[in-house]
Amino acid sequence: MTTAALEVKGLRKAFGKLTALRGLDLVVAPGRVTAVVGPNAAGKSTLIKCILGLVRPDAGRITVLGQPIGRDPGYRHAIGYMPQAPRFPDNLTGREVLDLLADLRRDDASGADLLRRFHLDEDVLAKPVRTLSGGTRQKLNAVVAFRSRPPLLVLDEPTASLDPAASGVLKDALRQAAEDGATVLLTSHVMAEVEELADDIVYLVEGAVRFHGTLDQLRLSTGERKVERAIATLMREAA
Amino acid sequence: MTTAVRVLTFGLQNQLRNRWILGYGLLFALLTDALFRFGGSGPRVVVSLLNVVLLVIPLVSVVFGTLHLSNSREFIELLLAQPVSRAALYVGLYFGLALPLAGAFTAGVAVPVLLHGGAGAAGLGTLLFVGSVLTLVFTSLAFVAGVHFDDRARGLGLALLVWFAATVLYDGMVLLIATLFADWPLETPMLVLSLLNPVDLGRVLLLLSVDVAALMGYTGAVFERFFGGGLGVALAGLALLAWTVLPFLLGLRGFARKDF
Numbered sequence: 001m002t003t004a005a006l007e008v009k010g011l012r013k014a015f016g017k018l019t020a021l022r023g024l025d026l027v028v029a030p031g032r033v034t035a036v037v038g039p040n041a042a043g044k045s046t047l048i049k050c051i052l053g054l055v056r057p058d059a060g061r062i063t064v065l066g067q068p069i070g071r072d073p074g075y076r077h078a079i080g081y082m083p084q085a086p087r088f089p090d091n092l093t094g095r096e097v098l099d100l101l102a103d104l105r106r107d108d109a110s111g112a113d114l115l116r117r118f119h120l121d122e123d124v125l126a127k128p129v130r131t132l133s134g135g136t137r138q139k140l141n142a143v144v145a146f147r148s149r150p151p152l153l154v155l156d157e158p159t160a161s162l163d164p165a166a167s168g169v170l171k172d173a174l175r176q177a178a179e180d181g182a183t184v185l186l187t188s189h190v191m192a193e194v195e196e197l198a199d200d201i202v203y204l205v206e207g208a209v210r211f212h213g214t215l216d217q218l219r220l221s222t223g224e225r226k227v228e229r230a231i232a233t234l235m236r237e238a239a
Numbered sequence: 240m241t242t243a244v245r246v247l248t249f250g251l252q253n254q255l256r257n258r259w260i261l262g263y264g265l266l267f268a269l270l271t272d273a274l275f276r277f278g279g280s281g282p283r284v285v286v287s288l289l290n291v292v293l294l295v296i297p298l299v300s301v302v303f304g305t306l307h308l309s310n311s312r313e314f315i316e317l318l319l320a321q322p323v324s325r326a327a328l329y330v331g332l333y334f335g336l337a338l339p340l341a342g343a344f345t346a347g348v349a350v351p352v353l354l355h356g357g358a359g360a361a362g363l364g365t366l367l368f369v370g371s372v373l374t375l376v377f378t379s380l381a382f383v384a385g386v387h388f389d390d391r392a393r394g395l396g397l398a399l400l401v402w403f404a405a406t407v408l409y410d411g412m413v414l415l416i417a418t419l420f421a422d423w424p425l426e427t428p429m430l431v432l433s434l435l436n437p438v439d440l441g442r443v444l445l446l447l448s449v450d451v452a453a454l455m456g457y458t459g460a461v462f463e464r465f466f467g468g469g470l471g472v473a474l475a476g477l478a479l480l481a482w483t484v485l486p487f488l489l490g491l492r493g494f495a496r497k498d499f
Contacts, residue, residue: 049498053319054316054319054320055498055499073323074322076320076321076322076323077322079320081317081320083313085313086313087312087313087314089249089250089253089314090253091252092252092253100249101317101321104318104321104322104323
C-alpha cells in the first residue's frame with residue numbers, strides 16, 4: 001500500500017468561540033496536485049497552518065509522508081511553503097534572505113534555474129528587500145519553497161502578486177515538481193488556475209471536507225463543465 | 240551554526256542597518272557630548288544621563304520591541320514553517336533586537352566619554368551596565384506583550400502601560416507610602432520596594448556608584464550600607480537577574496504555545 005503524502009484525521013481547532021476545524025479528515029495521495037478551496041472562514045488557512053505547525057490543533061492527528069507531526073520540527077524539511085503575502089526583514093538583501101533560509105533548512109541547493117527564469121540576477125538580489133516590489137518578493141518566496149525539491153509543497157495563493165510571465169514560470173515549476181513526484185497542496189481563489197493546475201479538489205465548508213475528488217468527479221457530481229460553476233454549485237448546496 | 244545563532248546573526252545584520260537604531264545611538268552620543276561640553280566632568284555627566292537612561296531606554300525598548308515583533312509577523316511565520324524549533328527562533332529574534340539596542344546605547348555613551356577623556360569617571364561602568372540590563376528587561380516585556388496580543392495597537396498599549404507603571408506610577412506609589420507612613424521607619428520597606436522595580440533598582444545603583452547617597456540623608460546611608468555589603472550586592476544582582484530572565488522565559492513560553 002502506498003503511504004499517503006498527507007493524512008489528516010479528526011482535526012479540530014477553535015479560536016475562542018469560533019470553531020475553525022470540526023473533525024476534518026483528509027488523505028492526499030503522493031504525486032497529486034490538490035487544490036483546497038472553499039468560502040471565506042471555511043478553515044483553509046487553519047488547515048494549512050496546522051500542517052506547517054503554526055497552529056496547534058485541539059484534537060486530531062496529522063501525518064506528513066508517514067511521519068506523525070509533533071513537537072519535533074524536523075518533518076518540515078519535507079515541506080516547501082509559499083505564503084500568500086511575503087514579508088522579509090527590510091534591511092536584508094534578497095541574497096541574504098535566500099542564504100538565511102538555506103541555512104535554516106540545511107539546504108545547499110542554489111535554485112539557480114528558477115532564479116534565472118524569474119530574472120532574479122545578483123544585481124537584483126543585492127538590493128535591500130524593502131526596495132523590491134511585491135512580485136519580486138513573491139518570486140524570492142517561490143525560490144525558497146521550490147529550490148530544495150521538497151516532496152510536499154504547500155502553496156497559499158502562490159500567483160496572487162505575480163505578473164502573467166512570472167505566474168507562468170511558477171506554474172511550470174509546479175507542474176515539473178508534480179511530474180518529479182512531489183505532492184502539491186494549493187489554495188487559490190482563481191478557479192481558472194485551479195482548473196489549470198489541480199488534479200484533485202478538496203472543498204471545505206465550516207471546517208469540514210464537503211467534497212474531495214478529481215476535477216472530473218467534481219464535474220460529474222455537479223453537472224457543470226467549468227470548475228468555477230461546479231464550485232459555485234457546491235457553495236449553493238452548502239448554503 | 241545553530242538556528243538561534245543564525246537567526247541572531249541575521250537580526251544583527253538587519254538592525255545594524257536600521258536608521259532608527261543608528262539614530263538611537265546617535266542621540267546618546269550627541270547628548271553625552273553636549274553634557275561634556277556644557278557640564279564638565281565625568282561624574283556630573285553620568286548623573287545628568289541618569290534620568291535619560293531610566294526613562295528613555297525602557298520607553299524605546301518597549302516601543303521598538305513590540306513594533307518589531309508585530310512587523311515581523313509574516314516573516315516569523317515563514318521561519319516557523321522551516322525545520323526550526325520555536326525556542327531557538329525566539330532566542331535568535333530576542334537577542335537579534337536587544338543586543339543592537341544595548342550596543343547602540345553603549346557605543347553612543349562610550350564614544351564621547353572616551354573622546355573627552357572621561358573613561359575613568361565614577362559610575363560610568365554602572366551606567367552602561369544598568370542601561371544594558373534595562374534594555375534586556377524592557378525588550379523582554381515588549382516581547383511578552385507582542386506575543387500575547389496579535390493586534391499591534393493592543394500590544395503597544397500594554398507595553399506602554401508597563402513602561403508607565405515602572406517609571407511613573409511606581410514612584411508615585413512609593414511617594415504615597417512614604418507620605419502616609421512618614422512617622423514609621425521606612426528604610427527597610429523602601430529597600431524592598433526598590434528591589435521590586437528594575438528602574439528604581441537601576442536608579443539606586445547609579446546614585447550609589449557616583450557617591451551622591453549623602454544627598455538622600457539617612458535613607459541614603461541605609462541604602463549605601465545595604466548595597467555596599469555582600470548581601471546587598473547579591474540581592475541586587477539576583478533582582479536584576481530575575482527581571483532579566485523571568486520576562487524572557489514568560490515570552491518564550493507564550494511564543495512556544497502561540498497560534499500564528
